Amino acid sequence: MIARMWRGWVHTDRLAEYVDIVEGTGMSEYRATPGNQGAQLLTRDLGDGRTELITLSWWDDLDVIRAFAGDDIEKAKYYPEDDEFLFDRETTVSHFEVQPGGESALSAAARRS
Incomplete structure (x- = not known):
């Protein structure tokens, strides 16, 4: 299993x-x-009018990520609405291999998402 993570920042008053x-x-x-x-969306109020967002998703393997993201899986995927809200963002995403033992906890979390 692969975990995929991306981060961006919005003004807190526009978070919702x-x-x-x-x-x-x-x-x-x-x-x-x-x-x-x-997949989950995590937010963290930085206390200065900015809020950090993290998208965290779990995938069977890199091939299924390619089906979502295209051939360059390191490049972040954006939607037209993002430009209106994000004042800063990572242009790449990070991928992590989920180690044995972590998958059962992730499966429970995925069922709740």
Whole structure:
């Protein structure tokens, strides 16, 4: 299993609106892709008017990530609405191999997402 992570930053006063957009675009597209095992959107108020967002998703393997992201799986995928909300973002994503023992906890988390 592969974990895929991306980070971006929004103004805190626009967070709720942007969360709705992300859930309706990227997160729902993650979850609809065969081989995706779940996805969560994490947020963290930085206390200075900025909020950090992290998308974290779990995938069967790199091939199913390619089905979602295209051949360059390191390149972050954006939607037209993102430009209105994100004042900073990572242009790449990180991939991590989920080690044995972590998959059962991830499966439970994916069922809740």
